[in-house]
Amino acid sequence: MENRGETQDDVAAGSIGDWATCSADPGYRAAVLDLLGALAYGELSAFERLAEDAKLAPDLADKAALARMASAEFQHYQRLHDRLAEIGADPQEAMRPFVEPLELFHRMTAPSDWLEGLVKAYVGDAIATDFYREVAVRLDDDTRDLVLGVMSDTGHARFAVDKVRQAIEADPRAGGRLALWGRRLMGEALSQAQRVVAERDALSNLLVGGVRVQGFDLVEVGKMFNRITEAHTRRMAALGLAS
Template sequence: MAESLDVPVAFTDPEYINAVVDLLGVIAYGEISAFERLAEDAKLAPSLEDKVALASMAATELGHVQGLHDRIRILGGDPFAAMAPFRQAIDEFHAHTAPADWYEGLIKAYVGDGLASDFYREIAAYLDPDTRDVVIRTLDDSLHTAFVIERVRSAIAADGRLGGRLALWGRRLMGEALIQAQRVAAERDALTALLAGGVDRPGLDLAALGRMFTRLTERHQDRMSELGLDA
């Protein structure tokens, strides 16, 4: 596990610094994209109560960005330069997974964003404690959980056919999210180096990487079950 900031080993390693800035950059742009998407999806809300709930979720996502930007600056990076390399990949993911209706939007907010959060939590295990704390606070989705589960379960109970369609949608999101996660990790040398480890830092071999993606799949299945859907 990485040492704290007052231990110079990791923080005199430029590969580590670059990797952390990359990670914070991709998470920050992901939060901005989530804000934009949730604000747009709020227009599909069937009630004013639902509209306000989704808008509040969007505001929460945007509120996370400042802490990530602050951390990037502490590490000597520029937040907007750090986000820029990930814009195309994240925008393409959202373009390929645009929800067709209110319920698909809820599934995406809970299942799709949950998969991304799980991936970044896995990487956070290889960070220094201060940066790890920033990442974990940012990825807290507890406010989303109860609202989405209640709305989706109620809708399925009222229309059994909806469950089959949403289950297929959830499986599609799973595939698209894993492809995106692998692409982000593979295309950025610094992130690959972070996963590989370094001085005083553990890394992932191929077997450990496989176990990580198994855990991501299992957590996806748990979320689908909570929604009353088949994974």
């Protein structure tokens, strides 16, 4: 009875056990390798894009602010990389399946100026955070701590919101253009995410049901994407932009 009670408490608190226990299931292990690989490449890629956007900065203080964010993303990358190595995976191999979808996303959404770059940094970071929070509840304790740790705010949100609001105040027409831009970012993000979901079975199972659910449920994936889209809509409104 006492043991069952503890188990129910654990479930209520969202715990499915630690890495040592959960990783005994090869499907779970494969899913976590995918997840950490996707997250690691996402961080490395965010580093690159933020460093690229730093070049568009109107002054040295803004340039340094973006360089600071880029460096923070790199520190996150390093933690994910080291964790992959620690659990016996090849970090390069784990990242590889996600290089193409992420590069394609970035190619389709190359900012044409400083403000588009800021909106992309803000929106992109927020979508990624929503996604990893959705998935975190289905993870073992060790992996969840790592994922939530590297998803901690790197200062994008406040910096971007302030700068974008100032720009729209100074030139209200910028709002219309940036609203369109926000929609395009979300569309491309969903399209690449759906591609990844379709191609990575283990990861998809984890996304929709965790270790307890077998089989792939498109309806559940759709619901998750809807929740992320709704959160995006609220954020665009906070920026003063219609989505």
